[in-house]
Amino acid sequence: xxxxPEPKRDGPVAILAGSGELPILLxxxxxxxxxxxxxxxxxxxxxxxLLSRADAVVGLLEIRRVQQxxxxxxxxxxxxxxxxxxxxxxxxxxxxxxxRDRAALGEIIARGDDNLLRGAIRLLxxxxxxxxxxxxxxxxxxxxxxxxxxxxxxPRHESEIALGLxxxxxxxxxxxxxxxxxxxxxxxAIEGPEGxxxxxxxxxxxxxxAWWVRRRSGGGVLxxxxxxxxxxxxxxxxxxxxxxxxxxxxxxxGIAIASGFTLVIERDRTVAIADRLxxxxxxxxxxxxxx
Amino acid sequence: xxxxPEPKRDGPVAILAGSGELPILLxxxxxxxxxxxxxxxxxxxxxxxLLSRADAVVGLLEIRRVQQxxxxxxxxxxxxxxxxxxxxxxxxxxxxxxxRDRAALGEIIARGDDNLLRGAIRLLxxxxxxxxxxxxxxxxxxxxxxxxxxxxxxPRHESEIALGLxxxxxxxxxxxxxxxxxxxxxxxAIEGPEGxxxxxxxxxxxxxxAWWVRRRSGGGVLxxxxxxxxxxxxxxxxxxxxxxxxxxxxxxxGIAIASGFTLVIERDRTVAIADRLxxxxxxxxxxxxxx
Numbered sequence: 001x002x003x004x005p006e007p008k009r010d011g012p013v014a015i016l017a018g019s020g021e022l023p024i025l026l027x028x029x030x031x032x033x034x035x036x037x038x039x040x041x042x043x044x045x046x047x048x049x050l051l052s053r054a055d056a057v058v059g060l061l062e063i064r065r066v067q068q069x070x071x072x073x074x075x076x077x078x079x080x081x082x083x084x085x086x087x088x089x090x091x092x093x094x095x096x097x098x099x100r101d102r103a104a105l106g107e108i109i110a111r112g113d114d115n116l117l118r119g120a121i122r123l124l125x126x127x128x129x130x131x132x133x134x135x136x137x138x139x140x141x142x143x144x145x146x147x148x149x150x151x152x153x154x155p156r157h158e159s160e161i162a163l164g165l166x167x168x169x170x171x172x173x174x175x176x177x178x179x180x181x182x183x184x185x186x187x188x189a190i191e192g193p194e195g196x197x198x199x200x201x202x203x204x205x206x207x208x209x210a211w212w213v214r215r216r217s218g219g220g221v222l223x224x225x226x227x228x229x230x231x232x233x234x235x236x237x238x239x240x241x242x243x244x245x246x247x248x249x250x251x252x253x254g255i256a257i258a259s260g261f262t263l264v265i266e267r268d269r270t271v272a273i274a275d276r277l278x279x280x281x282x283x284x285x286x287x288x289x290x291x
Numbered sequence: 292x293x294x295x296p297e298p299k300r301d302g303p304v305a306i307l308a309g310s311g312e313l314p315i316l317l318x319x320x321x322x323x324x325x326x327x328x329x330x331x332x333x334x335x336x337x338x339x340x341l342l343s344r345a346d347a348v349v350g351l352l353e354i355r356r357v358q359q360x361x362x363x364x365x366x367x368x369x370x371x372x373x374x375x376x377x378x379x380x381x382x383x384x385x386x387x388x389x390x391r392d393r394a395a396l397g398e399i400i401a402r403g404d405d406n407l408l409r410g411a412i413r414l415l416x417x418x419x420x421x422x423x424x425x426x427x428x429x430x431x432x433x434x435x436x437x438x439x440x441x442x443x444x445x446p447r448h449e450s451e452i453a454l455g456l457x458x459x460x461x462x463x464x465x466x467x468x469x470x471x472x473x474x475x476x477x478x479x480a481i482e483g484p485e486g487x488x489x490x491x492x493x494x495x496x497x498x499x500x501a502w503w504v505r506r507r508s509g510g511g512v513l514x515x516x517x518x519x520x521x522x523x524x525x526x527x528x529x530x531x532x533x534x535x536x537x538x539x540x541x542x543x544x545g546i547a548i549a550s551g552f553t554l555v556i557e558r559d560r561t562v563a564i565a566d567r568l569x570x571x572x573x574x575x576x577x578x579x580x581x582x
Contacts, residue, residue, distance in 0.1 A: 167465055174458055176478045187467045190481045193497055202493070206484055 012036040013137065014075035014129075016066075017054065018082030019045040021240060021265045022134065022141075026081050027053065029138045038073050040066065045083060067127055077130040079137055080120070080234045118231055133233035134263065141267075142236075143283035145259040149271045151280035153254055157221055160184070161256040161284060164223025172227035178237045181252065183220030196224070196239075197246050204250040219251045225258040225286060232261065240265030244273045244281070254280030261286060303327040304428065305366035305420075307357075308345065309336040309373030312531060312556045313425065313432075317372050318344065320429045329364050331357065336374060358418060368421040370428055371411065371525045409522055424524035425554065432558075433527075434574035436550040440562045442571035444545055448512055451475070452547040452575060455514025463518035469528045472543065474511030487515070487530075488537050495541040510542045516549040516577060523552065531556030535564045535572070545571030552577060 013030055017023035017039050024047065030037040041054035051057060056069050070078065121131050134141055147153070153161065160182040167180055167187060177191025181203040188206060191199040200222065224237045239257055247255050255274070257264070262283065264270055274281045304321055308314035308330050315338065321328040332345035342348060347360050361369065412422050425432055438444070444452065451473040458471055458478060468482025472494040479497060482490040491513065515528045530548055538546050546565070548555070553574065555561055565572045 163465075167462070170461055170465075171458070171481075174454075174461075174478050176481070187465050187483065189483045190462075190467070192478065192480045192493070194493065202483070202485065 011074045011076040012038045014070060014073055014078035015039045016078060016080045017041045017046045017050055018080065019047070020082040020238070021047075022238065022263065023047075023081040024050050025141065025265065026079065026134065026138060038075065040069060063123070070124070070127070070129060075129065077132045077136075078124065079132050079134065081134065118234075121231065121234065131233055134236060135232060141263050141265075143257050143259045143262045143264050145283050145285050148264075148267075148281040148283070149274045149279075151254065151275070151278060153221075153256070153280050153282050154218075156184075156218060157254060157256075157280070160221045161223055161282075163187075164221065164256065165225055165258075165284070165286065168223065168225045169228060172229070175227065178226060179222060179224045181220055181222055181250070183218065188220055196222070196243060200243075200246040200250040200252075203252070219253040222247045222250075222252055222255045223257075224255070224262055226261045236261060236263050238263035238265055239270065239281075241269050241273050244270055244277065244279060248277040248279055252279065254282065257281075257283050258286040259283035302365045302367040303329045305361060305364055305369035306330045307369060307371045308332045308341055309371065310338070311373040311529070312338075313529065313554065314338075314372040315341050316432065316556065317370065317425065317428060329366065331360060354414070361415070361418070361420060366420065368423045368427075369415065370423050370425065372425065409525075412522065412525065422524055425527060426523060432554050432556075434548050434550045434553045434555050436574050436576050439555075439558075439572040439574070440565045440570075442545065442566070442569060444512075444547070444571050444573050445509075447475075447509060448545060448547075448571070451512040452514055452573075454478075455512065455547065456516055456549075456575070456577065459514065459516045460519060463520070466518065469517060470513060470515045472511055472513055472541070474509065479511055487513070487534060491534075491537040491541040491543075494543070510544040513538045513541075513543055513546045514548075515546070515553055517552045527552065527554050529554035529556055530561065530572075532560050532564050535561055535568065535570060539568040539570055543570065545573065548572075548574050549577040550574035 013035060015023055015026055015030075015037055017027075023039070023041075027037060027039060027050070039050065039054040039056075041051055041057045043057055043059050045060070046054065046057075055073075058065050058069070124131050163185065164180045164182045164187075167182075167190070168178065171190065177193075177196075177199070179191040179196045179199060181188040181199065189199050189203045194202075203220070222243070224239060226232065226237055237257065239255060239262065244255065271281060304326060306314055306317055306321075306328055308318075314330070314332075318328060318330060318341070330341065330345040330347075332342055332348045334348055334350050336351070337345070337348075346364075349356050349360070415422050454476065455471045455473045455478075458473075458481070459469065462481065468484075468487075468490070470482040470487045470490060472479040472490065480490050480494045485493075494511070513534070515530060517523065517528055528548065530546060530553065535546065562572060
């Protein structure tokens with residue numbers, strides 16, 4: 001699979017960089033391909049290592065400035081990479097300070113991640129920009145169906161994975177988490193706004209009851225999948241080395257992700273860690289679950 | 292409403308006492324009514340204060356002993372009161388020590404709370420016992436539709452409650468929790484096996500993002516409702532003073548429970564605490580949600 005960005009016009013790819021590893025990976029990828037790119041980094045979200053490489057740094061709600069900067073860059077396409085929801089307190093304070101209509105901000109945020117990001121995309125598209133996703137820019141970051149690493153899921157794991165996918169499908173309308181922990185026929189945790197890592201911490205701390213369930217049924221499985229109808233240009237579920245480490249600390253047997261719809265950050269290292277810790281890591285096809 | 296137990300035969304009411312306040316409340320109630328009763332307390336679940344009043348103390352899996360004891364008591368009816376799932380480590384160790392077929396135990400527990408308790412009821416009924424619920428013995432412990440205490444839910448709270456009830460209905464097939472925290476249009480937490488109190492702790496610790504959501508949309512609401520098709524003879528959702536205190540610590544505006552299907556433990560104290568802390572406490576009717 002060759003990652004071939006196909007911009008509709010000349011000009012750089014603008015990376016609107018939020019939190020996490022993904023914006024860095026994308027920038028590196030475009031650099032390696034010799035594709036021109038510019039980085040618009042969001043204060044309070046973007047990693048420090050990327051801040052020094054950024055062409056512009058803005059606050060989350062400096063919407064007019066973002067429009068001006070993008071207007072001057074005239075990008076061939078732009079992509080929203082990394083998290084832009086669930087801001088840090090610092091980012092929030094910045095946003096509040098810079099905003100006149102605070103009620104509007106509250107309403108936007110209260111409406112949910114998906115709506116917030118869909119709104120941002122609509123705004124950018126109304127300005128004439130082509131908004132593309134990681135799937136277009138670096139499809140090889142996406143999980144492909146099959147087992148990664150040495151360990152394979154057992155038939156019991158397969159049923160746990162099926163149960164997890166069914167559950168995530170059923171709650172996807174609520175714009176909650178994209179992950180759950182299943183052990184045997186039990187749901188041990190559903191991800192909320194706290195994110196996957198903290199949910200895994202919760203699964204680790206469950207009491208004697210859960211210990212016993214898992215002693216009999218195995219450690220359980222982390223299942224991650226996109227919400228139905230999720231705009232995959234903005235919010236792909238992702239796993240990486242830290243996910244595997246936390247899943248192992250939680251005593252899980254492995255991780256299942258939706259192939260085609262999940263990013264595997266630092267794949268080689270992720271798989272190596274899974275092998276070292278004895279976890280399986282498998283990507284399963286999702287039937288018509290996401291657009 | 293007069294709590295009038297209607298046993299099918301002569302003899303005492305046997306209270307199979309698990310965790311929490313409920314078995315104590317029931318015993319007090321029957322004592323006040325002059326109804327004969329006997330307490331069969333489960334080690335590792337039952338409160339200490341009840342242990343001294345118990346007529347027999349058994350381990351969770353001493354099934355034959357339970358059958359013998361109940362056979363000799365010849366109770367008019369028996370009721371399972373308080374939690375018997377999610378055992379403490381001590382109860383588990385006792386259960387394991389006393390059991391030959393450990394694989395069977397694992398299977399029972401792994402199958403889910405509801406199945407476990409339904410199995411217990413089937414077993415008791417097969418022995419010819421009449422299994423009745425708190426609803427039959429002390430219906431005045433159940434929430435009645437309307438607001439308790441001084442504060443009333445606002446129209447915004449009403450929508451949060453409706454969203455919470457819808458969500459709990461949609462996930463009820465998964466035998467997970469019976470509670471969720473909603474703020475604005477956001478689901479902040481879904482209860483897992485950790486229980487309501489720990490879920491409220493989680494809602495309290497959510498980061499700056501949730502702080503902002505709640506600053507705009509209000510503190511949010513705890514919604515509790517039974518699972519659909521839940522056997523209400525064994526597993527009624529309950530709230531009490533501690534629930535209100537934890538909801539307040541989590542910054543919530545109030546609590547909504549399903550009328551007719553939720554126990555309010557120590558009602559007067561619970562309402563007084565809600566009033567003191569400024570939380571609303573409301574019971575809303577549930578349309579055909581539980582049997």
